[in-house]
Amino acid sequence: MRLEYFQMVDRIAALDPEARLVRTECRVPDQSPVFEGHFPGYPILPGVLMIETMAQTGGWLVLATLRFAAMPFLIQAREAKMRSFVSPGQLLHGQATLVHDGSGFAVVEARLTSEGKKVAEAELRYRVVPFPNDTLRAQMLDTARRIGVAPTHFPEASGHGA
Amino acid sequence: MASTFDTVAGIIAETCDIERDTITPDSHAINDLGIDSLDFLDVAFAIDKAFGIKMPLEQWTQEVNEGKVSSDEYFVIKNLCANIDKLVAAKSA
Numbered sequence: 001m002r003l004e005y006f007q008m009v010d011r012i013a014a015l016d017p018e019a020r021l022v023r024t025e026c027r028v029p030d031q032s033p034v035f036e037g038h039f040p041g042y043p044i045l046p047g048v049l050m051i052e053t054m055a056q057t058g059g060w061l062v063l064a065t066l067r068f069a070a071m072p073f074l075i076q077a078r079e080a081k082m083r084s085f086v087s088p089g090q091l092l093h094g095q096a097t098l099v100h101d102g103s104g105f106a107v108v109e110a111r112l113t114s115e116g117k118k119v120a121e122a123e124l125r126y127r128v129v130p131f132p133n134d135t136l137r138a139q140m141l142d143t144a145r146r147i148g149v150a151p152t153h154f155p156e157a158s159g160h161g162a
Numbered sequence: 163m164a165s166t167f168d169t170v171a172g173i174i175a176e177t178c179d180i181e182r183d184t185i186t187p188d189s190h191a192i193n194d195l196g197i198d199s200l201d202f203l204d205v206a207f208a209i210d211k212a213f214g215i216k217m218p219l220e221q222w223t224q225e226v227n228e229g230k231v232s233s234d235e236y237f238v239i240k241n242l243c244a245n246i247d248k249l250v251a252a253k254s255a
Contacts, residue, residue: 075200075203076200076204100207100210100211101216102203102206102207102210102216102217102219103206103216103217103218103219103220103221104203104219104220104223105203105206105207105219107207125203125204125207127203
């Protein structure tokens with residue numbers, strides 16, 4: 001994770017749009033300016049960044065489901081629960097399932113676990129819209145390659161559109 | 163079995179915190195009931211689930227924005243219900 005750049009997902013561990021499932025790995029950095037304020041002398045990952053980590057985990061699933069034809073933007077977090085503190089250096093496992101692929105929106109159920117224990121969970125909703133520009137789309141594709149999204153999920157591998 | 167209108171009105175009342183009695187077949191979801199786009203997505207999700215359909219919101223919105231149809235066609239409740247019935251029928255066919 002690079003918290004200052006909102007790069008929350010380090011690696012895609014599993015991604016199966018047909019099964020509507022994604023798993024990610026996210027290592028909290030040992031050091032970050034975020035921890036200087038949250039909190040002085042007691043660094044823990046802010047809850048909003050746990051939600052963002054779940055949102056990005058689910059977002060990769062939505063992107064892969066649509067073969068990068070449109071971009072999901074987080075619009076709602078429901079029933080969000082942060083069950084325990086997360087410390088620098090801790091490894092988080094993200095998981096999200098696609099609950100509903102609507103017209104222009106998507107709903108996922110997401111959670112984070114660490115050492116087998118549930119750390120956070122939420123139902124997340126996204127507005128799904130065409131990419132606002134080519135720069136963002138190219139950046140998302142670059143990031144997808146970096147974190148290990150399989151090429152079969154990319155648009156150029158698609159013979160059947162989004 | 164509840165009518166489409168009863169189901170939709172119930173969903174809107176619960177999702178948007180609107181008095182059920184104020185929702186009539188002639189109510190316009192946006193102009194009369196004041197449902198904003200975020201709440202309408204919640205309504206759409208609940209309707210999709212309740213009826214086992216996928217309302218083509220993107221297509222409807224595009225048609226309204228391009229001036230091809232009035233927003234009444236999709237957002238007056240009785241018309242919304244008629245469109246839901248068509249989608250349910252098409253799914254069953």
